[in-house]
Amino acid sequence: MAPPQRSRVPLEFGGPLGAAALMLLLPATLVHLLLAARSAPAHLLAPPPALPAPGALWSPWALQLCLGWLGLQVALYLLPARKVAEGLQLKDKSRLLYPINGFQALVLTALLLGLGLWAGLPLDALADMLLPLAFAATLTAFVVSILLFVKSLMAHPSALAPGGNSGNPVYDFFLGRELNPRIISFDIKYFCELRPGLLGWVLINLALLMQEAKLRGSPSLAMCLVNGFQLLYVGDALWHEEAILTTMDIMHDGFGFMLAFGNLVWVPFTYSLQAQFLLHHPQPLGLPLAAGICLLNAVGYYIFRGANSQKNTFRKNPSDPSVAGLETIPTATGQQLLVSGWWGVVRHPNYLGDIIMALAWSLPCGVTHLLPYFYLLYFIALLLHREARDELQCLQKYGLAWQEYCQRVPYRIVPYVY
Ligand SMILES: NC(=O)C1=CN([C@@H]2O[C@H](COP(=O)(O)OP(=O)(O)OC[C@H]3O[C@@H](n4cnc5c(N)ncnc54)[C@H](OP(=O)(O)O)[C@@H]3O)[C@@H](O)[C@H]2O)C=CC1
Numbered sequence: 001m002a003p004p005q006r007s008r009v010p011l012e013f014g015g016p017l018g019a020a021a022l023m024l025l026l027p028a029t030l031v032h033l034l035l036a037a038r039s040a041p042a043h044l045l046a047p048p049p050a051l052p053a054p055g056a057l058w059s060p061w062a063l064q065l066c067l068g069w070l071g072l073q074v075a076l077y078l079l080p081a082r083k084v085a086e087g088l089q090l091k092d093k094s095r096l097l098y099p100i101n102g103f104q105a106l107v108l109t110a111l112l113l114g115l116g117l118w119a120g121l122p123l124d125a126l127a128d129m130l131l132p133l134a135f136a137a138t139l140t141a142f143v144v145s146i147l148l149f150v151k152s153l154m155a156h157p158s159a160l161a162p163g164g165n166s167g168n169p170v171y172d173f174f175l176g177r178e179l180n181p182r183i184i185s186f187d188i189k190y191f192c193e194l195r196p197g198l199l200g201w202v203l204i205n206l207a208l209l210m211q212e213a214k215l216r217g218s219p220s221l222a223m224c225l226v227n228g229f230q231l232l233y234v235g236d237a238l239w240h241e242e243a244i245l246t247t248m249d250i251m252h253d254g255f256g257f258m259l260a261f262g263n264l265v266w267v268p269f270t271y272s273l274q275a276q277f278l279l280h281h282p283q284p285l286g287l288p289l290a291a292g293i294c295l296l297n298a299v300g301y302y303i304f305r306g307a308n309s310q311k312n313t314f315r316k317n318p319s320d321p322s323v324a325g326l327e328t329i330p331t332a333t334g335q336q337l338l339v340s341g342w343w344g345v346v347r348h349p350n351y352l353g354d355i356i357m358a359l360a361w362s363l364p365c366g367v368t369h370l371l372p373y374f375y376l377l378y379f380i381a382l383l384l385h386r387e388a389r390d391e392l393q394c395l396q397k398y399g400l401a402w403q404e405y406c407q408r409v410p411y412r413i414v415p416y417v418y
């Protein structure tokens with residue numbers, strides 16, 4: 001087989017050196033955050049009071065729980081789906097099929113959990129195991145990434161993602177070489193993107209809420225808000241599972257360590273940081289402020305969902321009545337760009353809504369500590385970087401049409417600001 005054509009896409013994330021640094025820094029940052037959240041000072045920028053003993057990181061039981069959780073979600077993914085959706089057209093003009101049964105997996109997981117709790121499952125014990133669980137999940141992410149990299153060496157060149165095929169093994173391992181790695185019809189990236197990590201996130205949140213109820217008699221209003229907001233976010237992602245098929249991760253990015261670690265480790269263990277903080281640092285929250293925070297989250301969700309659904313509907317069927325009247329810019333590829341509606345306000349309205357929700361998730365933790373705002377700060381940095389990556393990809397894809405879009409929609413994320 002001819003050697004794969006090396007992609008000429010510019011290197012990102014600082015190239016091989018940056019990728020190697022991130023593969024060390026991300027797990028170290030995770031350990032720091034987990035230790036800081038449960039420490040009294042809860043300093044984000046200072047070293048945690050005490051480093052964990054090696055024995056505190058490794059637990060065979062935690063690894064079994066991780067693998068068991070993964071196995072359960074794989075089984076739920078393989079159940080008959082209410083619908084099978086087609087992905088966007090690939091380079092070879094084919095379209096992959098994706099089962100749409102994520103919300104079904106959420107409901108079945110909740111039912112199994114309810115049954116377990118009724119039988120006396122000590123779910124709150126998970127709150128005491130976050131460190132070994134995160135270590136086990138990180139180990140799993142590394143093993144999955146190695147297997148994916150080896151698998152990609154046998155993939156056809158047309159199956160490779162433009163980004164993660166530089167020829168440098170460290171960089172390609174991090175970014176991911178194969179665009180849609182599958183085992184028969186099981187899509188590994190699509191599965192990881194929405195199931196084990198997102199559902200694990202809300203499971204950890206619930207365990208933290210239950211432990212707070214055990215400690216203080218009942219969960220605080222702040223803990224209930226954070227759990228509710230983030231359950232809405234995960235439930236929405238799974239209800240609109242099909243919309244992920246038109247996002248960057250599925251369309252452009254290969255599946256390597258970055259997304260494997262991001263999905264399996266970073267999401268469940270750092271996105272639950274507010275709940276972790278609240279368990280160890282109870283925050284008073286009055287009803288008027290709580291009502292204001294709920295309104296803020298609702299505004300963010302309205303923008304997030306409206307923009308994502310509008311673009312996804314338009315991409316799937318431009319003649320759909322809900323988007324047919326929108327103004328568009330034709331491009332040389334045959335695809336059109338929306339230039340009115342949500343996507344006529346700023347070039348990434350969905351990011352704006354998501355950032356507003358991230359702020360609403362942090363506010364119930366009060367303003368005495370920076371740690372609960374880590375997600376907001378990280379997320380803004382992630383989306384700014386992601387927006388720049390996407391702009392480059394769209395400029396390469398659409399050329400003059402994208403330049404016209406940028407002239408007519410000059411702001412990227414925040415109207416009249418950025
Ligand atoms: N919670 C979290 O950790 C994260 C959440 N997210 C969220 O995921 C969601 C998806 O974001 P992301 O995956 O970055 O990608 P987007 O959903 O923003 O999709 C970007 C793609 O949309 C298409 N597009 C861009 N502008 C237009 C337009 N004017 N008209 C039509 N199509 C357009 C282009 O693809 P093409 O033209 O090829 O179809 C572009 O590559 C966002 O809401 C984001 O907030 C993202 C990252 C992390």
Ligand SMILES: CC(C)=CCC[C@@H](C)[C@H]1CC=C2C3=C(CC[C@@]21C)[C@@]1(C)CC[C@H](O)C(C)(C)[C@@H]1CC3
Nearest residue numbers: 193194236237244247249258259261262263266267
């Ligand atoms: C620092 C680090 C490891 C970064 C990796 C980034 C990933 C954590 C994120 C990249 C894109 C993501 C998306 C979601 C979760 C986080 C990751 C994987 C997402 C599934 C969250 C729910 C949303 O509704 C979504 C489906 C739009 C979204 C898709 C992108």
